[in-house]
Amino acid sequence: MEFLKRTLCAVGLVATGITATMPATAAEEAKKDPNPYTECGIGAMLFKNTHWAAVSSNIIWDLGITAITSATASPETCKGSSYTAALFINTSYDRLVEETAAGKGAHLTTALSLFGCKEAQQADTVRQVRTAMGKAVAAPGYMKQTRLQKAEAYYSVMDQATSHSCAA
């Protein structure tokens, strides 16, 4: 938990630094995007096109995904690419972090594409994500974090790495 706070603070500081140099209108636009983890209730809108709780696998007894946060942003603002990526990371976290450790895999490739990272840009991005996540996994208390916390940290790492390496 402590490491996560430091990481988020570090990300926040970086984001602040970036924001300070951006044109005011773009910064205002960035601030309008809801944080998919704190404002969009990841897990609560899994079956967005149905009205019932579980219609799958004949039935699903336990989705294994629980919403810790409740959605505070409107449904319309919570369906962009950031939300899609966050949902993917939350569901696929275990495979994603394992493939990141290996440096390769379908889930990793998918996450990179969700963040708009083209194939030619992915190698450098993977190196950055791998370095950051390697530190996160090795930090004491990593397994004491909730799944949502780990996923949120991964999202932040991927977001930062792709912002640097995969910008158009």
Added chain:
Amino acid sequence: MAGAAHCQALPSAALAASPVWVKLGHYESVGAGRWRSTVHPGEFFLSAQGRTDPQGELQATLAAMDAPPAADADQHAQCRFPARLLWLKRELGSTVAFRTDIQCPKYQEWTRSGGIESVSVVLATGFLGNPASYYGHMLLKFNYRDSPGEAGLMDESASYGAILDGRRDNPFVYIVRSVLHGYDAGFSNIRFYFHDHNYGNHELRDLWEYRLALSDADRDMVVAHTWEVLGKRYTYQFFQGNCALRMAEVVQIAEGVDFVGGWRPWIIPQALIRRLADARYQGRPLVDKIIYHPSRQSRFYEKYQALPAATRRLVHDLLTEQATFEDAQFKALALPMQHAVLDTLIDYRQFVNNPIDEAAPAIQQQYAATLAMRFELPPGESAPPGKVPPSPDRSHAPGWAQGSWAHNGATGNMQSLRIRATYYDALDFGSGHVRFGSLAMGDMQLDLLDDRLRLGKFELVRIESVNPGISGLAGDRGSSWKLVIGADQARLACEDCLVGRAQVDAGYTRRLLPRLSAGAFVGGALQTERAGQGLGFARASTALTLELGSAVRARAGYEFRMPVEADRRSGYGVAQAELRYAFSERVDLRLRYDHDRIDQVGAGLGFYW
């Protein structure tokens, strides 16, 4: 005005009777020229009598297609029923001008504006931990042109299942209610990665993807019709109106596609997959590619079995903390082998401690340390994927009938006819089945002894859930269980001692060699007190199952039974041995020996249907 002109000019009676319109409306004949849709009344129909009036529904559809744009664009009929529109344009395009000013934002978003390249049927293999999933599950996958990688994790999928409406029914209540049509059902859609995670990592079931070689036009019809049925309600029918049939109905919207065939008393997902894999479409196979998505368990077994023996011992030692990653034994390995060891450990932990987040702290710590070491080493895949196992469509048909002859040391010669409705036993399991396990329902045997007919046995259900225990590591030591409910001749020597029986056993199974499995169980039976056979017995049993080749399997077992009543005689031993030879996927020969105070030998010829 344009709509009125359409209704007067069109041959809607003939059109309403066309096979495609009947399929689009999910109409079934109820006799005397009447129809009834399997979809419940509601948003699926534009006419108030649409559910029972295909012609009226067609008239209403034509009129609605010509309506002006709706305030909510996605509510226009062209947006709600894109498959109907495609078909009507094809049938009437030369005589009717459909309006082109309708935009369908949600449908365009879902299809990524025509970005779906192909459609796949996906089978999740059977899962003996959940009665609702014994026979597997089928769903549709819509493969986008721009999906990164072959797995297509962000592709859309559609799945059909029972709607619980907040009920918390246990699995057995679910079975009973769904047999009695006690649930509504419907299609839901979600990105494929959810199913990849849920089936592959959570339920440890393999996914097999059968990609269809449909033409662009037929693919678009299947996609559009899926959109039409999303969120609509049906009645869930365990035997026939289940996921397999409903999926097939959507795919069979494409003209020339028919793999369900005629009426069947029950439809099983894996059986339907066999027919799908054999189906032809426009002179070529309907399925152009089969893609294997292994479960976490399958991936662990593949990695573990690929390790040299000495490295497997290192894995054992690392797990039991008799070795560490700092030891020379690990450091001396070449990098790819270090990767292989770490990936095996990671898959093992996720397999036996699923979900890892709820494992004991020491387990979590070990997993995290393994993952951290993986990050510490240079990146790289441990090994290329191994050989893909045979796909589920290669297994035999679900039904089995056998004619046999036997000689019983007490009752003499006997001819028998046995019919098993579904599915497989420890000698004829196939791809997609639990290896060395059993899942059988409706297994009945009639015996003819001296011109007298008797019911030899009837098994309502027989389940042998066998964990292969391939690695022998903690959590993979082969815990297994058996459940048999039915009626049986209580002893071998009696002519008529049929008793109702419920049998339960628990124990362990280990794969001693790749083709040899051994099990030991304790359990017993409760039975109806008839013919002086008592209320039941406790037992200890063992079994050996051997694969002698691709077509030959044998099983031998012994059990010691102790009657539950104290005043009954002491326990007794029962032995069985059976050898099966498969001539083909369709025909097998079985030789059997039984011992229960007296001996019985027999041979039977079986046929799969």
